[in-house]
Amino acid sequence: MSVAVFEISAYPNFRAQALAWAASFEECCYFDSNAYVDAYSKFESLLAVKAVTSFTATGNNTFAAVQQFITRNKGAFIPGYFSYDLKDEIEALRTPWQSPLDFPLAYFFVPQYLLKFQGTTVHIEGDSCLEIFNAILAFEETAPMADFKGSFQPRISKATYLATFDKFQQHIQQGDIYEVNLCQEFFAKDVSINPLAVFERLNMVSPTPFSSFFKFSNHFILSASPERFLAKRGMQLISQPIKGTAKRGKNAEEDALIKVQLRANPKEIAENIMIVDLVRNDLTLSALPGTVKADPILEVHSFQQVHQLISTISCQLNPAIPVVEAIKSTFPPGSMTGAPKISAMRLCDRYEASARGLYAGAIGYFAENGDFDFNVVIRTLLYHAERQYLSFHTGGAITLNADGEQEYAECLLKAAGILKALDTELLIQN
Template sequence: MVSLACHLNDSETFTQKALQWAAQFDSVCYLDSNGYRDNHGNIDVFIAVGTAASFTSDGSDTFAKLQQFLDSHPNTWIPGFLGYDLKNELEALHSQHPNRTEFPDAYFFVPQYTLLIGKYNAEIKGANPRAIVEQIEATEIQEESLDFKGQLRSRMSRSAYFSVFDQLQHHIRKGDIYEVNLCQEFFAERASLNPLEAYRRLNEVSPTPFSCFFKFGQKYILSASPERFLSKNGRILLSQPIKGTAPRGKTASEDEQLKSALISSPKEISENIMIVDLVRNDLTRSAQPGTVKASDLLQIHSFKQVHQLISTITCQIREGMSSTDTIANTFPPGSMTGAPKISAMQLIDRHENSRRGVYSGALGYFSPQGNYDFSVVIRTMIYNGENGYLSFHTGGAITDGADPEKEYNECLLKGKALFEVLK
């Protein structure tokens, strides 16, 4: 592999051309932090295209087999995703609902070309990086239409949601669980759309730190996730669960009032702290004793669509833990399950009426340095161009004091950008 660094006069135009160019490949991972750079992620725009090698879960020992795949392809970028239903391999759990998207439980690929694009420079790696730069610069950005054909429907009616909500609160009052994440699916069958244009619109309507256009074959993940699931940087693991959501205000003063209400809400604070405790417990399984720390609790992060409460938990990895061990010990993301985790997942499968699949799993990459960074798959559209199935889920936490009307409306708020793209 040859590496080429080049100066960019207009990185925004180059990036848009690079996305258009990348979309022609069978395997694509386009990640855009949309300027939300923090101390924990060091990528502005990352693009991986082409398939030198790939890994697809066959439904057994996925984490161990993925580690073998990583070990056999060192010193390279390996992007991919892990689906929520891998929980069944990690615990004595099952998923009763059909896999309508027909996505595997995990897919990763070794790219033929990678691009790292910053504000002024780009680094391109591949067999002939100069030719890649020329191809991208010659690409014309096409104004495309969405071409969405299909009827978007809800798999869980409002009354069904309220009924399930009531049953889950009953479990909380019985002491089976003390928090659970209830999700519902919106879907269209035999649908068609232009996935690249859908992603562009989604990223315009809702730019987030973990924005992603992911494609393999005719299967697409179009993500506007604001949440980091887990990152590894050297010997440090870091997780940043989100619990606590408020809408943006129409004016600056209303916006500040909504932020103040969020940070002072006993319900939102207790939800966040419950998940912090769960994540601390998960990280302990990978940690050097005494190194798990909840460093930044209840920080407000503001995005175009919503304000969120985010906490940060870190630990030092103990000796002998592989990368996939550390992920498996924390999977699936605790913010999407509830607590206690296994009991919550059992109840989720019993009471939700759709398979989560890629949703509430993880999406990201392993780096050449042996690090990784994965987001939680939320605010994300899943589309299978072969069978025409389009799907996205939204959800929220149920606690003893939760109000079903407010939680239902929060589901709609979280899906606002996705509804807007498809309207």
Template structure:
């Protein structure tokens, strides 16, 4: 297998489109796109990996088996995903909600071809890099004159969401928990879509730093995630939880007013502080003593659809702690559970009506040569079973003692807006 670099003759966006349409011939696809976001810990502007030489797929004893798989394949870049319900293996938890999508608990693969794309250059690792480059460059982007039309329904009525919200707040008032990320599902049956076209449209509507397209046979993930779950760089672990969401304004001044209100909001700050404390506690279990620190607190990052409040927590990994133990200590992302973490997950299992599956899990990669990794949080993401023509996405928000049910419900709809727009759809109540 060789690595060669080529000048980028198309624009980067056009080459992305060609590369994704070219990749559609393979059963395994992973595409990460940072959308030009400045990120001191990011390693790729965008990278496409296709065609499994070796693969790992498991529904139980996942982390032990994954460690063995990674140890056998010192290839370098190995992409894949971890389902939220891996929590049931890590803690004594159980999910009884129906699984309508059928994704495995975890999947990773060693790619036959890897294509890394920057503004001016393409680097390809393959048996014949020049042939791969030429094949991508010659790919014709299909015209899409007919808009996607998918009829999206909510698993809960608004009244059912408000009832679930009230149940969560009762737990808070009894002192069982401080915060819960309550999620609801939106879905479509008999859905016929072109996953690549939907992903490209979603990414155009909502370009985010942890955007991803993933294909495993007839299962697809189309993600516009803005959130990093966990990365490792030169022995340093980095987590960047999001808690705090507000819509974009119509003018620059309105945006500044919204950001000011977010930074003055006791509710938003309290939610963020709770998750920062949770993540610090999780990282402490894997850290060299005294190295856990919140390096940036309450940073507002503005995306095309929303403003987000993001904090950054880092530590140096204890060399006696394996990478799989790091995941045992931190997974799933605290921003998608609540605090205390185990109690919050148990309450979500009791109250939510749909299995989360890959949603609220994580997509990313391990580099088995450099001993590094980088994983997002699967939010703002579409999941699609093409064989069953079943399409699903979840949205959620933090419920605290200060939260108001109507505001949280509207925040769920705000987070759904980009996906609905990508599907050219309206929500059917």
């Protein structure tokens, strides 16, 4: 495999052309940081194209099988995802619902071509780099712009959501749990869209640090996730859960006031600290003793649609722990479950009216040097092109002091970016 660097300042549409070219293959994955930079950032954006070899979960020992796949392909960049429903392999749980999307529980691939964008350059890895560069410049997208014509309907009515909310609060009062993340699905049937065009609009409407476009066969993932689930940098593990959400203001003054209010909101702070404690506990299973720390915590991060409270928990990885085992020990992301984690997931299985599937799971990559980085699958559209089924979930944390109407409104707020990208609305059932 050869590597070449090309200057692309003279080709302002090169990145979009590269993504359209990549989407013409059976498999591709695009990660975009949207210029968000922190201490753990690795690249501006990256495009992996065409599977040389791939892994599809069979529902049996998935995490161990992914570790074997990575070991066999050591030194390769490997993108992929873990579905939330892998929880059933980790704990004595069972999701009672079937998803019409029918995504595998996990999927990873080794790309034939890898493009890394940085500033005005692109690094191309693959056979015949110049041929790849010229093929991208010559590529013209021929897929029609099949705009979304319908609307989304909720899997449950607002009344059902509020009744479920009340049941969760009863469980909190009884001491079964002290926080839970209640999620709901919004879906549309008989949908024909251009997934790449929808992703590009979503990425424009909601530019986030962990955006991704993932295609394999008829499966498409269009993600505008703002949340890092777990990363490895050297021997350091980093998790950055989000808990605490507020809308953006109508002007700069209102926006600044909302940020101050979010940072001082007792309910939002309590939600965040509960999950910080949960993630700290999860990380101890993979950490060298005494290395787990939470710093900084309760930082306000602002995105196009919302403000969020984010905390950072890190540790030093015990070298005796395989990297996928470290992911398994913290999976699913604590911000999407509740606490205690197993009890919260069991109650979600009982009361939520749909399978989460990939939602609340993680999309990311294993790097050539042994590092990895995975997001939390939120603010994400999932599409099965053959079945013409389009879906997304939203959710929010329920604590003893939460209000059902406010939590339902937060679910709709989190849907705003997706709805705006599709220029559509929800058909709310009261």
